[in-house]
Amino acid sequence: MPKPNNYCFLWHLGHFTLFLLISKLNAQQKQQLRSVPIPLHMDEMLSAGRQIYDRQSTPTQNIGLPTNVKLAIYIEGIGSFRTHTMDFQLDVYLQQFWKDPRLAHNEKSRILIRDRAILNRIWHPDVYFANARIAQFHEVTQPNFLLWIDPDGSILYDTRVSMVVICAMNLKNFPLDSQWCHLRILSYAYDIHHLKIEWVDQEPITKNVNITMSDMDIVKLVPGTCDGNYSTGVWSCVTAEFFVSRELTHHILQTYVPTTLIVVISWFSFWLDVENSLPEVSYMKSLDLFLAVSVLFVFGVLIEFTIVNYTQRNGEFFVSLRGYKERLYVGCGF
Secondary structure (H helix, E strand, O other), X not given: OOOHHHXXXXXXXXXXXXXXXXXXXXXXXXXXXXXXXXXXXXXXHHXXXXXXXXXXXXXXXXXXXXXXXXXXXXXXXXXXXXXXXXXEEXXXXXXXXXXXXXXXXXXXXXXXXXXXXXXXXXXXXXXXXXOEEEEEEOOOOOOOEEEEEOOOOEEEEEEEEEEEEEOOOOOOOOOOOEEEEEEEEEEOOOOOOOEEEEEOOOOOEEEOOOOOOXXXXXXXXXEEEOOEEEOOEEEOEEEXXXXXXXXXXXXXHHHHHHHHHHHHHHHHHHHOOXXXXXXXXXXOOHHHHHHHHHHHHHHHHHHHHHHHHHHHHHHHHHHHHHHHHHHHHHHHOO
């Protein structure tokens, strides 16, 4: 039977062993969180040609399986939902996760790639935004992207994109309306047999908590799928759906309150005695002059609004027409 001193020794030994184990795990975790530049041997492999590394082939093409790509989106900013053009502005960080065993390495830390020339020598998904009217990468002050390669070949590709997204709004209940808008993301060249796109399991769509809009409130963000048949095959697709409701404060102050006051004022006529009026005379009274000037001011405001609106619309038309002619002359060599 062990003595009490032996129990004390074993207790301290167990705590010391646990301390060493936790310290080792923390050191390994910190080491994994660090990143190192691309090593020379990997740079040479990527430059050796298709015999060594074929960037035209998906990581799993040689075994006949589709490559799984998981996506996550962080919404940095979202612009006004414009009813006249049926679109809205979006600024996002797009994160893509996949595994390429051909890029597995023996480095203790993940490899960081910030050079676009090296990125172009590595296979990466060709995802695009199907219903984006305009989309562009950020290049200031450096190209806004990074690519991490873990020792087992797991890859994270993070880039920032700004776009204008088409949204077919139903304005039947305007301004008391709510809208469902969505962003469709899919591969351009690879069908579902070569590339499968999915959202990450935990929090696929997140947003900046400080986002505010003057005309809309974001109610919820919903990830979804939109796999569909096309004339060229079946394509894997995911959607980011935005459920927004219109902000009513502006419309209440600018439309509902003034209109309600006008209606209420018009009701005052019901309390006037129909026989309580001045006698008809052949000359102009002060009240007649006041009413005539008031009507003249109202008429002048309507004329001014019509002229300004017409001038602005035609001015934009002539500016766009002049720009088109200048581009036409330059293209023709004049």
